Amino acid sequence: xxxxxxxAIGIIFFTTACQQENQVKAKYIVTDAVSAxxxxxxxxxxxxxxxxxxxxSAQDQWSFNYMANEGDIVYVSGNYKDINSALKIMILLDxxxxxxxSNEGDTLKYLxxxxxxxYK
Amino acid sequence: MKRLRILIMFVLLFVTVVSLxxxxxxxxxxxxxxxxxxxxxxxxxxxxxxxxxxxxxxxxFSISLTDTNKTKLxxxxxxxxxxxxxVNSFLNQETAIILLDPKTENLDEFSxxxxxxxxxxxxxxxxxxxxxxxxxSNDIGALLRKExxxxxxxxxxxxxxxxxxxxxxxxxxxxLNSGVKIEGGCPNRMDPAIAHVDLNxxxxxxxxxxxxxxxxxxxxxxxxxxxxxxxxxxxxYETHVSxxxxxxxxxxxxxxxxxxxxxxxxxxxxxSGNWKKYGDYTAGNGETVQSSFQQYNLTGKIGFxxxxxxxxxxxxxxxxxxxxxxxxxxxxxxxxDTYIYDLDYLGTQIGKTINFIRAKVYRSxxxxxxxxxxxxxxxxxxxxxxxxxxxxxxxxxxxMNLWKGRLEVGxxxxxxxxxxxxxxxxxxxxxxxVKVEDLWNNALIQNGGIFAEFQKQSHNIEWIAAVRMDxxxxxxxxxxxxxxxxxxxxxxxxTSSQFTNFSASAGLTWHINASNELLFSMGSxxxxxxxxxxxxxxxxxxxxxxxxxxxxxxxxENNNEIDLGYRLTKNKxxxxxxxxxxxxxxxxxxxxxxxxxxxxxxxxxxxxVKQFINIDYAYLTGFELTYSxxxxxxxxLHFNAAYTFGINPTVNGNDPLAEIPPFExxxxxxxxxxxxxxxPELSLRMVAVxxxxxxxxxxxxxxxxxxxxxxxxxxxxxxxNVFAGVSNIFNTAYxxxxxxxxxxxxxxxxxxxxxxYLDLIIKL
Numbered sequence: 001x002x003x004x005x006x007x008a009i010g011i012i013f014f015t016t017a018c019q020q021e022n023q024v025k026a027k028y029i030v031t032d033a034v035s036a037x038x039x040x041x042x043x044x045x046x047x048x049x050x051x052x053x054x055x056x057s058a059q060d061q062w063s064f065n066y067m068a069n070e071g072d073i074v075y076v077s078g079n080y081k082d083i084n085s086a087l088k089i090m091i092l093l094d095x096x097x098x099x100x101x102s103n104e105g106d107t108l109k110y111l112x113x114x115x116x117x118x119y120k
Numbered sequence: 121m122k123r124l125r126i127l128i129m130f131v132l133l134f135v136t137v138v139s140l141x142x143x144x145x146x147x148x149x150x151x152x153x154x155x156x157x158x159x160x161x162x163x164x165x166x167x168x169x170x171x172x173x174x175x176x177x178x179x180x181f182s183i184s185l186t187d188t189n190k191t192k193l194x195x196x197x198x199x200x201x202x203x204x205x206x207v208n209s210f211l212n213q214e215t216a217i218i219l220l221d222p223k224t225e226n227l228d229e230f231s232x233x234x235x236x237x238x239x240x241x242x243x244x245x246x247x248x249x250x251x252x253x254x255x256x257s258n259d260i261g262a263l264l265r266k267e268x269x270x271x272x273x274x275x276x277x278x279x280x281x282x283x284x285x286x287x288x289x290x291x292x293x294x295x296l297n298s299g300v301k302i303e304g305g306c307p308n309r310m311d312p313a314i315a316h317v318d319l320n321x322x323x324x325x326x327x328x329x330x331x332x333x334x335x336x337x338x339x340x341x342x343x344x345x346x347x348x349x350x351x352x353x354x355x356x357y358e359t360h361v362s363x364x365x366x367x368x369x370x371x372x373x374x375x376x377x378x379x380x381x382x383x384x385x386x387x388x389x390x391x392s393g394n395w396k397k398y399g400d401y402t403a404g405n406g407e408t409v410q411s412s413f414q415q416y417n418l419t420g421k422i423g424f425x426x427x428x429x430x431x432x433x434x435x436x437x438x439x440x441x442x443x444x445x446x447x448x449x450x451x452x453x454x455x456x457d458t459y460i461y462d463l464d465y466l467g468t469q470i471g472k473t474i475n476f477i478r479a480k481v482y483r484s485x486x487x488x489x490x491x492x493x494x495x496x497x498x499x500x501x502x503x504x505x506x507x508x509x510x511x512x513x514x515x516x517x518x519x520m521n522l523w524k525g526r527l528e529v530g531x532x533x534x535x536x537x538x539x540x541x542x543x544x545x546x547x548x549x550x551x552x553x554v555k556v557e558d559l560w561n562n563a564l565i566q567n568g569g570i571f572a573e574f575q576k577q578s579h580n581i582e583w584i585a586a587v588r589m590d591x592x593x594x595x596x597x598x599x600x601x602x603x604x605x606x607x608x609x610x611x612x613x614x615t616s617s618q619f620t621n622f623s624a625s626a627g628l629t630w631h632i633n634a635s636n637e638l639l640f641s642m643g644s645x646x647x648x649x650x651x652x653x654x655x656x657x658x659x660x661x662x663x664x665x666x667x668x669x670x671x672x673x674x675x676x677e678n679n680n681e682i683d684l685g686y687r688l689t690k691n692k693x694x695x696x697x698x699x700x701x702x703x704x705x706x707x708x709x710x711x712x713x714x715x716x717x718x719x720x721x722x723x724x725x726x727x728x729v730k731q732f733i734n735i736d737y738a739y740l741t742g743f744e745l746t747y748s749x750x751x752x753x754x755x756x757l758h759f760n761a762a763y764t765f766g767i768n769p770t771v772n773g774n775d776p777l778a779e780i781p782p783f784e785x786x787x788x789x790x791x792x793x794x795x796x797x798x799x800p801e802l803s804l805r806m807v808a809v810x811x812x813x814x815x816x817x818x819x820x821x822x823x824x825x826x827x828x829x830x831x832x833x834x835x836x837x838x839x840x841n842v843f844a845g846v847s848n849i850f851n852t853a854y855x856x857x858x859x860x861x862x863x864x865x866x867x868x869x870x871x872x873x874x875x876x877y878l879d880l881i882i883k884l
Binding site for chain 2: 040042048071073075077079110112114115116118119
């Protein structure tokens with residue numbers, strides 16, 4: 001009986017050991033644009049998505065949420081053609097700002113914010 | 121929290137000491153029933169209390185008993201049949217003589233010849249299960265560093281790479297269960313062979329120094345044989361369950377192990393699993409060192425006896441490593457997935473001439489993934505390396521009684537493959553461009569060898585001679601590194617090579633009298649270049665900050681070594697063993713800087729490119745001194761001291777060889793209370809400054825240090841063993857000479873500061 005109990009304890013150790021990878025809530029937020037802009041971002045499957053966004057004002061917010069694993073690349077890149085426009089990109093992990101960047105009136109360069117989800 | 125843990129640890133130990141009775145000491149000598157030679161390291165178990173003792177070099181033992189009327193003693197040794205005796209039957213004798221019958225089945229070549237095998241004329245270090253259990257270590261390399269003239273290259277949380285007498289990597293023949301080879305995936309050796317085996321699964325480690333054990337495969341500098349738990353065939357069906365649980369302060373974490381083994385006369389089985397998770401540690405200077413890791417494995421072994429004297433065993437070891445920190449390397453190990461399969465046959469009782477026939481088939485598969493995601497550089501480029509390595513092999517040997525000695529002949533074959541690539545994602549560039557480059561390009565090395573070893577014992581001299589021949593071939597797809605625009609940085613299509621290597625050794629042990637022995641060996645061991653030396657493509661894998669380039673046309677290197685030893689064994693004095701060696705290394709594999717006009721470095725921050733080359737010769741010389749008090753005393757003292765010195769006469773007028781550990785000595789003192797039930801031990805380690813450093817490798821000197829450890833072994837009951845202790849009592853800030861620097865800096869990788877630990881072993 002003792003042997004069985006010990007063996008059961010061992011099994012519990014091993015079943016609890018094989019947990020899933022830690023996940024975090026990833027959120028991309030893009031604001032400040034007054035006219036159309038192009039976005040590229042990575043989704044939960046690691047696919048690079050291209051999208052054109054049409055904001056109505058600088059207060060309009062584009063966002064995208066997904067669950068990311070530790071070590072995943074988070075990536076948002078955008079640009080616009082309107083010299084009067086601007087972009088602010090933020091990446092939040094579990095509700096906290098992980099990386100952000102912004103620019104104004106720069107129609108040439110892509111504004112890119114990226115990184116990897118840190119290991120805890 | 122830390123204080124509470126310490127308090128609980130010591131209260132537990134204190135409380136359990138209370139109810140101990142005064143013992144009666146029984147003494148005896150254990151002899152081979154046929155040869156009447158003393159048998160060393162027989163395990164003597166008191167079946168009434170389950171407490172035990174072991175026999176010394178002269179076969180002598182003593183054990184304390186509390187009730188001689190009820191007590192039976194059981195005598196266990198790998199090479200002998202177990203014997204159980206009622207204590208009353210020899211209580212009136214001053215010294216009891218116990219005769220054990222040799223066991224001729226279910227033994228590997230490291231133990232089958234018993235005492236004869238152990239008396240080789242060259243230096244062999246043995247670590248048994250007791251040494252391993254008491255070590256409180258998670259790394260086989262860390263455990264080995266306490267042995268004389270064995271050190272290790274540390275780069276991170278695990279995988280300390282052994283260095284024996286100044287020789288390392290594939291200059292050492294590292295194997296599992298007398299023949300299984302494991303090829304690691306990482307070019308920077310995050311995962312040397314020993315990193316794929318759990319220390320808690322080991323029953324013993326044998327380290328054979330020098331180019332002498334030629335029957336174990338091509339051997340240039342030494343053989344490290346890791347032995348996992350052996351299968352036991354019981355006379356009647358039995359099942360045993362045991363568990364290990366351990367925790368510690370500093371590098372906080374825990375380990376657990378569960379094992380179930382048993383069987384009967386025809387069938388035996390052994391299943392176990394290990395689980396470990398540890399965090400970062402604090403060094404003696406308060407610095408936090410990244411050292412977290414997670415590791416778990418499952419093993420299974422089944423054995424059959426289809427007929428008397430014939431045993432077939434099949435084993436599987438599946439292990440996982442996750443998120444292992446390597447602060448001294450540009451990447452961390454993200455995952456390691458390893459499979460080891462092993463099929464063994466051992467045949468005995470075949471005839472008068474044949475002692476045994478053994479055969480083995482094995483395969484090991486390693487899937488290694490590493491990345492730089494925890495490094496600052498990953499803000500611009502995320503690099504992921506994904507490598508698969510495999511080793512498939514077979515061994516065969518037959519051991520015979522011939523010409524009044526023992527002749528063993530056989531052969532083995534090994535096939536190593538490696539393939540993998542590095543994916544670089546440029547995460548700050550629009551469109552996330554991805555660049556893929558080969559790290560290994562379908563690289564293949566094959567080695568087939570045959571050997572013969574003859575041992576003979578005449579009067580007071582034992583001698584041994586061995587020869588082996590190996591055919592070695594290697595090939596790879598072209599070595600190619602391209603720039604982002606597609607232009608070639610380096611290309612080499614001439615990647616095939618073939619060699620025929622010869623090795624030979626001879627030696628003798630002269631038993632001058634009952635106490636004094638002289639040992640002499642000379643050997644010439646040859647090894648072919650390994651995967652890295654042949655096929656690495658511009659990666660910073662060395663001690664110095666250079667990109668390294670393989671050389672498919674490298675020649676094999678050769679170790680011509682002479683060993684001389686003297687051993688004094690006296691009942692009242694103990695044993696003193698002094699050994700010295702001198703090695704002339706010819707065609708020594710070294711490295712040479714290439715001009716930028718030939719090839720430019722590809723790693724940011726390195727100084728240039730070095731390519732592996734052969735140099736004419738280099739030297740290594742050194743000694744080991746060990747002293748142990750007689751086993752018969754309750755107090756025991758063990759001392760060792762060792763030093764190795766290597767020079768390369770072809771560079772800078774005798775440049776010291778790089779990564780040679782300094783002079784080191786260890787002193788252990790223990791006392792056995794209550795018949796070995798409670799054993800406290802103090803261990804003092806003194807390591808000298810290392811100023812003999814290689815200028816050619818930009819090697820830095822290292823400081824001297826002294827550490828003191830305390831450990832306590834307490835046998836609470838027949839079901840529970842407690843191991844507790846404090847390592848690095850004075851919280852000394854120190855680092856080993858062979859610890860690599862933190863990547864991108866000149867800061868050393870400091871060792872862990874003070875650690876309190878508690879391990880429990882439960883057996884049912």
